[in-house]
Amino acid sequence: MIHITINGKVVQAKDGEMLLTVIRREQIDIPTLCHHEAVEPSGACRLCMVEITKPSWDGWCDYVTSCLYPAEDGLIVNTHAPKVNELRSSILDMFLARHPKSPEIRQLAAEYGVMKTQFEEVVDGDNCILCGICTRICDTMGFKAISMVGRGHGKEVAPPLNMAPAACVGCLSCAKNCPTNYIEYNMKNGGLTIWKKDFEMIACTECGATTITKEFAEYLSVNRDIPFDYFEKCDACHRKELAGTMGRIANWDREARS
Amino acid sequence: MNKRFIVKPELCTGCRSCELACSFTHAIDGVRSLTRINPIDGGFKDLWVPVTCLQCDDAACIKSCLVNALKRNPVTGAVELNHEVCVNCMACVAACPFGCAILDTQTNLIVKCDLCGGDPACAHFCPTKALVWELIKKAVKKTG
Ligand code: SF4
Ligand code: SF4
Ligand code: SF4
Ligand code: SF4
Numbered sequence: 223m224i225h226i227t228i229n230g231k232v233v234q235a236k237d238g239e240m241l242l243t244v245i246r247r248e249q250i251d252i253p254t255l256c257h258h259e260a261v262e263p264s265g266a267c268r269l270c271m272v273e274i275t276k277p278s279w280d281g282w283c284d285y286v287t288s289c290l291y292p293a294e295d296g297l298i299v300n301t302h303a304p305k306v307n308e309l310r311s312s313i314l315d316m317f318l319a320r321h322p323k324s325p326e327i328r329q330l331a332a333e334y335g336v337m338k339t340q341f342e343e344v345v346d347g348d349n350c351i352l353c354g355i356c357t358r359i360c361d362t363m364g365f366k367a368i369s370m371v372g373r374g375h376g377k378e379v380a381p382p383l384n385m386a387p388a389a390c391v392g393c394l395s396c397a398k399n400c401p402t403n404y405i406e407y408n409m410k411n412g413g414l415t416i417w418k419k420d421f422e423m424i425a426c427t428e429c430g431a432t433t434i435t436k437e438f439a440e441y442l443s444v445n446r447d448i449p450f451d452y453f454e455k456c457d458a459c460h461r462k463e464l465a466g467t468m469g470r471i472a473n474w475d476r477e478a479r480s
Numbered sequence: 481m482n483k484r485f486i487v488k489p490e491l492c493t494g495c496r497s498c499e500l501a502c503s504f505t506h507a508i509d510g511v512r513s514l515t516r517i518n519p520i521d522g523g524f525k526d527l528w529v530p531v532t533c534l535q536c537d538d539a540a541c542i543k544s545c546l547v548n549a550l551k552r553n554p555v556t557g558a559v560e561l562n563h564e565v566c567v568n569c570m571a572c573v574a575a576c577p578f579g580c581a582i583l584d585t586q587t588n589l590i591v592k593c594d595l596c597g598g599d600p601a602c603a604h605f606c607p608t609k610a611l612v613w614e615l616i617k618k619a620v621k622k623t624g
């Protein structure tokens with residue numbers, strides 16, 4: 223264990239753990255648009271910027287992306303120094319120019335006082351901020367169904383050849399963790415469509431409720447050694463089943479004793 | 481930890497004190513969480529079964545989590561879910577054979593029993609002691 227100071231408070235941290243992880247653990251709110259604890263940090267959005275210094279630095283400070291900066295003993299961190307807030311506003315100003323229609327970006331920018339961008343708005347753009355959270359999560363889960371393709375202004379997230387990706391199991395993790403809710407999917411009539419691929423949802427054999435796709439369950443069953451029949455009932459019907467089993471045992475017990 | 485969580489359905493009256501205790505204990509920013517324990521009709525007269533996670537040895541939920549958001553706490557033996565890591569894929573909800581990993585639709589978080597980090601609130605509040613967190617009795621060798 224080492225000690226660092228965040229906004230005047232001394233806190234414990236593990237040596238080498240990223241500053242952002244410590245800051246979040248302390249429940250200090252700093253904005254991020256490319257961070258997720260399930261995946262390796264990428265440093266793409268730069269919003270997690272903080273001011274750091276050390277007593278030995280003679281009053282000098284540095285500005286670093288906290289998601290990529292390992293904690294070291296004696297570090298003094300300021301998450302909302304005036305210069306940090308200024309940097310964040312100008313980053314958000316640029317995000318707003320590129321994605322003026324995104325409600326999530328507009329809200330975050332407004333929190334930092336940017337109501338309207340000073341730059342020229344991109345009119346034909348979309349709401350994908352190219353943070354790569356979706357592709358990194360999909361890679362980490364082992365599917366690698368989507369990736370960042372193209373360069374410069376044409377850069378986008380897409381499955382190979384822009385066709386329904388064979389590797390996708392329809393787990394929806396990409397869509398649910400996209401900071402701007404850009405990834406569309408459709409769930410209806412026991413089916414799911416994402417990345418132009420159609421899936422069948424497993425319907426509970428008791429009540430018909432759906433939880434995950436058949437393809438995802440098959441993947442988990444084969445690769446994670448989970449009996450497929452576990453997936454055939456929904457959680458509520460499983461709880462009822464357990465209550466029934468334990469109820470029968472408790473009732474035998476009760477009758478035996480009376 | 482030489483303690484274990486014991487459920488005695490024959491003592492449960494279905495009063496749901498455990499649900500309240502659970503939901504308040506796991507509140508986030510003052511918002512009550514979905515309870516991780518439910519007294520469910522056991523199928524016989526006056527028989528309720530408090531259903532909650534069994535903290536399985538070979539836990540299907542841990543196996544189903546492809547991002548390692550679910551880990552066993554070596555001290556309490558409970559399987560704990562890290563919300564910062566969870567990507568909401570619903571695999572554990574679908575995989576648990578007892579339905580004890582659940583989606584809290586109000587917060588959109590997946591929740592499961594974590595034995596409150598080693599001091600289960602439900603056991604404290606159960607008025608009939610249908611839920612107990614008790615010391616595992618070891619055979620003590622008498623000396624002399
Ligand atoms: S689709 Fe969403 S998660 Fe993926 S890169 Fe774009 S903004 Fe990020
Ligand atoms: S839904 Fe498909 S593309 Fe998205 S994370 Fe899951 S497997 Fe990957
Ligand atoms: S959530 Fe389900 S699979 Fe996981 S330990 Fe609890 S009872 Fe077992
Ligand atoms: S919902 Fe969260 S905890 Fe459950 S398997 Fe998916 S990532 Fe893991």
Ligand code: FES
Nearest residue numbers: 265267268270289
């Ligand atoms: S969180 Fe985006 S750069 Fe650190």
